[in-house]
Amino acid sequence: MALEFLHRQPVKIRFGSGSIKKLGEEIKTLGAVRCLVVCDRFLKATVEAMQGEIPEIAAVFSDVEENPQLSGVIEATKLAQKTQVDAIVGIGGGSTMDTAKFTAAIARENADALACFKGECPFPKTRFPMIAVPTTAGTGSEVTQVSVISHGREKKTINNPVFMPTLAIIDPALTLTVPPRTTMNTGLDAMAHALEGYWSKNHQPISDLTAIEAVRLVLENLETAYRDGSNLKARENMSLAALLGGMSFALPKTAGSHACSYPLSEDYHLPHGEACAFTLDSFVRINADERLETLCRRVGLSGTDELADRIKALKKLAGLKMTLSDLGEVDMDKLCRDAAKHPLMGNNPVPMDESALRRMFEALQ
Numbered sequence: 018m019a020l021e022f023l024h025r026q027p028v029k030i031r032f033g034s035g036s037i038k039k040l041g042e043e044i045k046t047l048g049a050v051r052c053l054v055v056c057d058r059f060l061k062a063t064v065e066a067m068q069g070e071i072p073e074i075a076a077v078f079s080d081v082e083e084n085p086q087l088s089g090v091i092e093a094t095k096l097a098q099k100t101q102v103d104a105i106v107g108i109g110g111g112s113t114m115d116t117a118k119f120t121a122a123i124a125r126e127n128a129d130a131l132a133c134f135k136g137e138c139p140f141p142k143t144r145f146p147m148i149a150v151p152t153t154a155g156t157g158s159e160v161t162q163v164s165v166i167s168h169g170r171e172k173k174t175i176n177n178p179v180f181m182p183t184l185a186i187i188d189p190a191l192t193l194t195v196p197p198r199t200t201m202n203t204g205l206d207a208m209a210h211a212l213e214g215y216w217s218k219n220h221q222p223i224s225d226l227t228a229i230e231a232v233r234l235v236l237e238n239l240e241t242a243y244r245d246g247s248n249l250k251a252r253e254n255m256s257l258a259a260l261l262g263g264m265s266f267a268l269p270k271t272a273g274s275h276a277c278s279y280p281l282s283e284d285y286h287l288p289h290g291e292a293c294a295f296t297l298d299s300f301v302r303i304n305a306d307e308r309l310e311t312l313c314r315r316v317g318l319s320g321t322d323e324l325a326d327r328i329k330a331l332k333k334l335a336g337l338k339m340t341l342s343d344l345g346e347v348d349m350d351k352l353c354r355d356a357a358k359h360p361l362m363g364n365n366p367v368p369m370d371e372s373a374l375r376r377m378f379e380a381l382q
């Protein structure tokens with residue numbers, strides 16, 4: 018088949034420890050004079066200290082929750098209107114960046130958040146410029162056109178160019194405070210993005226290259242970052258892995274592990290990265306083929322079995338949930354039904370119906 022692909026990566030990326038100091042300058046470069054910073058409670062004090070130094074920060078919304086709710090977007094939008102801002106900055110993990118992205122998309126024209134969420138009306142044509150500043154190393158949200166927002170129990174991944182940040186400031190020093198377990202969850206999320214972008218049915222050459230490098234960086238640095246959070250070199254390499262992981266799945270989209278992660282998060286309350294990692298080594302074995310063997314050899318592994326074993330060992334090291342009994346009482350019919358019907362399951366290179374998923378989950382004893 019002839020090679021054909023469409024690649025775009027429109028986000029300006031500034032990477033480096035200490036690069037957060039350029040935030041004020043970058044806001045001015047965007048032509049903005051009043052911006053709203055979105056963050057969570059953990060980063061509130063840090064952001065308020067910045068507010069003293071950067072006069073362009075007109076307001077701070079610090080109520081983002083994990084698995085962010087649409088109600089947070091609505092509150093942030095109200096604040097943006099009230100304080101008449103002209104740019105939005107999201108400083109935090111994926112939950113914060115996704116809230117900031119959705120807010121930037123609707124606040125300029127004061128669009129109806131719920132109607133946009135439900136797809137009942139299109140997102141407005143104009144939006145505020147948006148700066149994404151990740152403080153975890155995992156989601157890659159800083160370079161994707163995705164916002165993952167929940168309304169009640171419904172967690173929705175909305176893929177729309179309006180969510181593409183204008184600028185990403187990636188300062189690995191901001192991740193030095195991430196606790197070990199979250200370091201592992203988020204680092205395995207970066208690994209899942211790289212692998213799933215690589216084996217997605219929609220994979221393409223540029224994303225394949227970023228995926229291979231992201232997998233190499235995670236294999237070489239995640240354990241060190243987990244054991245010694247103060248190791249800046251390991252943190253830098255994990256921030257780079259997360260960025261490259263984001264670029265790896267942004268266009269091809271993810272596949273089987275991510276499809277399974279939705280019921281695992283919604284019904285068994287696993288954090289996003291842990292939910293993806295739960296089945297990632299299983300999918301390495303299921304999706305093993307010549308392409309995946311090539312990736313393994315390029316990152317210095319003997320093959321797909323070693324890759325699956327390394328992922329499993331990282332999960333074990335951090336005490337992440339790995340077996341069915343770790344989930345408590347499992348409704349296997351619902352788990353397999355929900356995972357099988359998730360649209361991302363259609364991207365998996367090996368077709369996975371409910372009975373194939375049941376066999377996979379039942380092997381996780």
Ligand code: NAD
Nearest residue numbers: 059083110111112152153156158161163165191194195289
């Ligand atoms: P998160 O943003 O929910 O943060 C997890 C925890 O880490 C929070 O308690 C937060 O306060 C804390 N934290 C963040 N930065 C910290 C720091 N520097 N030091 C100490 N603690 C810190 O977690 P996440 O894994 O970054 O994001 C997960 C969310 O992102 C999920 O909703 C997931 O669905 C979504 N996601 C989005 C994309 C995308 O492309 N938009 C991709 C993958 C995942």
